[in-house]
Amino acid sequence: MSHGSTKTVIAAIIGNSIVTTAKFIGFFLSGSSALLAEAIHSLADTANQCLLYLGLKRASRKADIHHHFGYGQEQYFWNLISAVTIFFLGCIYTILHTVGQIQQNHQPEISWIPFSIIGLAFMVEGFTFSIALKEFLSQCRSEGKTVREYFFTTSDPTTLAVLIEDSVAILGLVLALIGIGLSMWTGYAIFDGIAAIAIGLLMGALALFLASTNRKYLLNYSDDDVNEVATRLWTSDAQVQAVPLVNSIVLSPRETLLMAEVELREEAMFADMSEAEIQQAIRFMRKLNAIRRSLEEDVIKLAPEAKYIFIEFASPPVKPDENKGGMQT
Numbered sequence: 001m002s003h004g005s006t007k008t009v010i011a012a013i014i015g016n017s018i019v020t021t022a023k024f025i026g027f028f029l030s031g032s033s034a035l036l037a038e039a040i041h042s043l044a045d046t047a048n049q050c051l052l053y054l055g056l057k058r059a060s061r062k063a064d065i066h067h068h069f070g071y072g073q074e075q076y077f078w079n080l081i082s083a084v085t086i087f088f089l090g091c092i093y094t095i096l097h098t099v100g101q102i103q104q105n106h107q108p109e110i111s112w113i114p115f116s117i118i119g120l121a122f123m124v125e126g127f128t129f130s131i132a133l134k135e136f137l138s139q140c141r142s143e144g145k146t147v148r149e150y151f152f153t154t155s156d157p158t159t160l161a162v163l164i165e166d167s168v169a170i171l172g173l174v175l176a177l178i179g180i181g182l183s184m185w186t187g188y189a190i191f192d193g194i195a196a197i198a199i200g201l202l203m204g205a206l207a208l209f210l211a212s213t214n215r216k217y218l219l220n221y222s223d224d225d226v227n228e229v230a231t232r233l234w235t236s237d238a239q240v241q242a243v244p245l246v247n248s249i250v251l252s253p254r255e256t257l258l259m260a261e262v263e264l265r266e267e268a269m270f271a272d273m274s275e276a277e278i279q280q281a282i283r284f285m286r287k288l289n290a291i292r293r294s295l296e297e298d299v300i301k302l303a304p305e306a307k308y309i310f311i312e313f314a315s316p317p318v319k320p321d322e323n324k325g326g327m328q329t
Contacts, residue, residue: 005158008135009053012162015128016046016169019121026117033101033189034176035114037094037196038121041172041203044090045165048082052158055079059252072252076217079157083210091204098196102189114180118173125173129166135159155223156253157214168206172199223248223256230258239268259310288313 023039026032055078063070136159140150154160179195182188226248234243245261270278296309 005135005156006053006056008132008159008162009049009056011131012049012128012166013046013053015124016042016049019124020046022117022120026114030114032114032176032180032183032192033098033196034179034192034199035117037098037199038118038172038176040094041090041169041199042121044086044203045169047085047089048165049162051078051082051085052161055082056158069251069257070255072255073218075252076157076214079161079214080211080218082161083207083214086203086210087207091200091207094200094203095197098193098200102193115177118177118180121173122170125166125169129163129170132159132163132166136163153225154253155217155221155250157210157217158253160213161210164206164209168202172202175199175202217250220249223250223258226256226258230260234260234262239264241265 020039020042023035023042027036027039055075058078059070059072059075061071061074136150137147139154139156139159140147143150143154145153151160175195175198179192179198182191227246230248231243231246234240241263243260243262245259247259249257251257270281273281292311292313295311299306299309
């Protein structure tokens with residue numbers, strides 16, 4: 001589990017829990033739709049970050065007999081669930097509730113209370129935002145990428161999710177401040193409602209972005225950086241003739257499965273070998289390929305769903321007498 005990501009999520013959970021409580025108190029005292037939208041926004045963020053933490057914990061489990069490559073993709077699954085939570089709780093409910101209040105000509109009681117709570121929320125969410133931003137920039141530097149490159153290519157959605165959520169939360173506070181302020185100045189509650197609907201739409205956009213980001217990593221997404229490094233290194237190696245295939249799957253932010261086909265140069269394989277030894281080696285390689293095809297066909301006959309089979313042959317164990325012979329020579 002990434003220590004930086006965990007610290008960022010825990011800070012966000014604590015901060016949003018405080019802000020959620022304060023905003024709901026402010027709504028009950030003022031009746032402001034914008035403040036209710038912000039309270040639901042913070043509640044959705046808190047629930048979301050709890051799910052992010054759950055994803056981090058479950059993704060850190062070791063590989064077992066049923067999950068040979070570990071549980072890293074659980075992180076993406078729970079992040080996707082959190083996006084759905086934000087969409088339905090933060091966006092749909094907020095908009096429906098606000099439309100109902102506008103239709104009933106609801107009049108909030110605007111006083112110093114909503115503005116005080118928004119000020120408190122600015123301080124708390126600004127603090128959690130600074131923690132997420134610091135961790136995000138640290139990850140950028142460790143990857144050697146610009147902020148823009150890392151934003152669109154990172155396979156660690158947790159810190160990115162907290163950073164974006166905190167950014168949206170601050171923008172939501174600005175909208176709430178404008179809506180409540182205009183309602184207080186003009187005496188028209190419609191501005192408070194408009195701000196609440198805008199906050200709901202903002203959460204909807206956030207949810208769709210997070211869902212899209214995590215969805216791709218649940219669909220065997222390729223690690224382009226690993227592909228590029230492997231292709232570049234192997235094609236420049238004097239022993240390699242060609243690299244017909246390089247495939248990869250992101251298993252977690254820190255794990256990638258790499259599969260490739262590499263054709264070696266004959267002079268690299270058969271250096272310092274006699275013609276007879278070369279012919280024997282060729283026969284041996286053809287025999288290995290025949291065995292591989294036979295093994296693949298045996299599996300496909302009984303399990304035709306096995307569309308991609310990668311077999312790596314292990315070298316025979318060294319016999320004790322071979323070790324002795326090597327020592328004597």
